Amino acid sequence: MFFHIDTKSNAPLYEQIIQQVKEMCAKGLLTPDERLPSVRELSSHMVINPNTVSKAYQELERQGIIVTVRGRGTFISKKTDRTSDPGRLKAIRESLKEAVIENYYAGYSKKELIKLLEEVYEEMEGKTDEN
Amino acid sequence: MFFHIDTKSNAPLYEQIIQQVKEMCAKGLLTPDERLPSVRELSSHMVINPNTVSKAYQELERQGIIVTVRGRGTFISKKTDRTSDPGRLKAIRESLKEAVIENYYAGYSKKELIKLLEEVYEEMEGKTDEN
Amino acid sequence: MFFHIDTKSNAPLYEQIIQQVKEMCAKGLLTPDERLPSVRELSSHMVINPNTVSKAYQELERQGIIVTVRGRGTFISKKTDRTSDPGRLKAIRESLKEAVIENYYAGYSKKELIKLLEEVYEEMEGKTDEN
Amino acid sequence: MFFHIDTKSNAPLYEQIIQQVKEMCAKGLLTPDERLPSVRELSSHMVINPNTVSKAYQELERQGIIVTVRGRGTFISKKTDRTSDPGRLKAIRESLKEAVIENYYAGYSKKELIKLLEEVYEEMEGKTDEN
DNA sequence: GTGGTCTAGACCACC
DNA sequence: GTGGTCTAGACCACA
Numbered sequence: 001m002f003f004h005i006d007t008k009s010n011a012p013l014y015e016q017i018i019q020q021v022k023e024m025c026a027k028g029l030l031t032p033d034e035r036l037p038s039v040r041e042l043s044s045h046m047v048i049n050p051n052t053v054s055k056a057y058q059e060l061e062r063q064g065i066i067v068t069v070r071g072r073g074t075f076i077s078k079k080t081d082r083t084s085d086p087g088r089l090k091a092i093r094e095s096l097k098e099a100v101i102e103n104y105y106a107g108y109s110k111k112e113l114i115k116l117l118e119e120v121y122e123e124m125e126g127k128t129d130e131n
Numbered sequence: 132m133f134f135h136i137d138t139k140s141n142a143p144l145y146e147q148i149i150q151q152v153k154e155m156c157a158k159g160l161l162t163p164d165e166r167l168p169s170v171r172e173l174s175s176h177m178v179i180n181p182n183t184v185s186k187a188y189q190e191l192e193r194q195g196i197i198v199t200v201r202g203r204g205t206f207i208s209k210k211t212d213r214t215s216d217p218g219r220l221k222a223i224r225e226s227l228k229e230a231v232i233e234n235y236y237a238g239y240s241k242k243e244l245i246k247l248l249e250e251v252y253e254e255m256e257g258k259t260d261e262n
Numbered sequence: 263m264f265f266h267i268d269t270k271s272n273a274p275l276y277e278q279i280i281q282q283v284k285e286m287c288a289k290g291l292l293t294p295d296e297r298l299p300s301v302r303e304l305s306s307h308m309v310i311n312p313n314t315v316s317k318a319y320q321e322l323e324r325q326g327i328i329v330t331v332r333g334r335g336t337f338i339s340k341k342t343d344r345t346s347d348p349g350r351l352k353a354i355r356e357s358l359k360e361a362v363i364e365n366y367y368a369g370y371s372k373k374e375l376i377k378l379l380e381e382v383y384e385e386m387e388g389k390t391d392e393n
Numbered sequence: 394m395f396f397h398i399d400t401k402s403n404a405p406l407y408e409q410i411i412q413q414v415k416e417m418c419a420k421g422l423l424t425p426d427e428r429l430p431s432v433r434e435l436s437s438h439m440v441i442n443p444n445t446v447s448k449a450y451q452e453l454e455r456q457g458i459i460v461t462v463r464g465r466g467t468f469i470s471k472k473t474d475r476t477s478d479p480g481r482l483k484a485i486r487e488s489l490k491e492a493v494i495e496n497y498y499a500g501y502s503k504k505e506l507i508k509l510l511e512e513v514y515e516e517m518e519g520k521t522d523e524n
Numbered sequence: 525g526t527g528g529t530c531t532a533g534a535c536c537a538c539c
Numbered sequence: 540g541t542g543g544t545c546t547a548g549a550c551c552a553c554a
Binding site for chain 3: 412419458482485488489490492495496497498499501507511513514
């Protein structure tokens with residue numbers, strides 16, 4: 001598959017996988033019911049330890065992003081199946097807060113930061129609902 | 132002093148200190164030339180090891196947020212002394228990207244996300260210039 | 263490995279390690295992608311504390327000289343991955359200035375000093391490009 | 394007097410004083426038999442601790458750069474009075490070696506480095522013997 | 525008093 | 540196995 005890992009990053013490999021699956025979902029590159037490569041496929045393809053992939057899948061399943069069907073494989077969840085995690089809002093705020101703090105040191109204005117957010121948003125969106 | 136550590140967080144203690152110092156600077160609660168508590172003061176107050184505080188201070192100095200003056204203590208840097216790190220912009224984008232992805236799963240609209248950013252921004256700012 | 267520490271030197275141990283790694287890179291004794299001894303290996307071999315080695319490695323990573331890959335070890339960076347630090351030039355001038363001042367007291371001429379620089383330069387270089 | 398200290402530098406204050414006295418001698422701004430300000434004068438003028446100045450003067454005397462005459466003050470030594478320290482050559486080589494290593498990472502050529510040395514040399518020299 | 529360095533030894537996350 | 544974090548406690552240089 002199509003993940004790129006950055007060994008120099010300080011983010012653990014399994015986190016990078018998680019992040020990229022989520023990103024591809026958000027971008028519409030992975031759609032509900034689509035099948036993900038098996039742990040073995042992915043691990044051999046990416047030349048990393050199967051345990052690492054397995055850990056990423058487990059965490060993705062815990063977050064309700066994917067489901068594994070025994071003997072059939074792992075699939076992207078339907079939107080309706082997703083647990084609406086109340087912690088999600090807190091996570092968003094946390095990320096935004098970090099951005100605002102870094103923005104303070106970068107010296108950009110509020111308008112510029114918002115513009116940046118819109119840019120990032122547009123880069124991301126595939127067929128996500130427009131509004 | 133005024134730091135609180137979250138033992139449940141997976142972020143290391145020294146990172147939490149770094150983050151909070153930066154946050155307080157951004158909020159205007161710490162102003163240039165203001166003196167931070169000494170390593171010993173802070174460590175005993177927070178009931179953590181002096182080395183941990185020291186590590187946080189050293190990293191903050193590396194980022195140009197604070198300066199340590201031998202034998203006198205550590206102080207918030209002047210704005211002009213800050214090194215304008217070009218990696219800062221990348222860090223902002225990264226944080227925003229995370230927010231956008233989480234936002235996708237939370238199901239909010241783009242407008243709502245921007246509104247959230249503005250909220251977070253306003254919570255943060257003290258008397259920093261408005262724009 | 264191949265490091266020697268000078269207990270009489272007033273330079274901290276971790277600085278001595280840093281300096282020697284950089285020197286060996288410059289000499290071509292350490293080449294890109296080459297693996298450095300693990301923290302434990304090196305610390306037990308040099309009979310110093312693992313933390314001290316770790317600190318040296320972390321600083322080297324900050325300078326872009328080495329990269330650490332989680333769970334696999336630390337490696338010499340590729341030349342292309344090095345961050346071109348603008349402060350580097352200032353550091354060179356600083357070292358040269360010190361040399362010139364000491365040279366004044368030693369009573370050598372300018373020509374002799376330049377000759378000395380060339381000597382040191384040649385001792386250093388292995389098969390690095392000649393110019 | 395005319396020293397500028399950099400509190401942000403990691404070099405200790407007394408080292409900075411030593412360095413500047415030596416630099417001014419090399420530049421010819423301080424000449425043999427010239428009187429230096431007293432410890433008290435200098436310390437009050439620079440707003441630093443007298444002990445710090447005192448330590449600097451002691452080290453300068455140990456190196457034979459200055460002499461103190463009880464009750465009369467401290468003076469720059471005559472050239473002939475200087476002890477020709479055999480360790481001086483080693484110190485020069487050490488400084489040059491550092492420069493060469495940093496030069497390697499900066500990516501300059503040998504010629505450029507030599508040119509830089511000449512620049513630094515010329516900035517320095519006042520009426521030092523030309524050759 | 526301040527911060528910086530080093531040691532010894534523990535625990536953890538990651539691979 | 541790897542490096543990263545944290546603690547406890549010591550010693551030192553500097554101001």
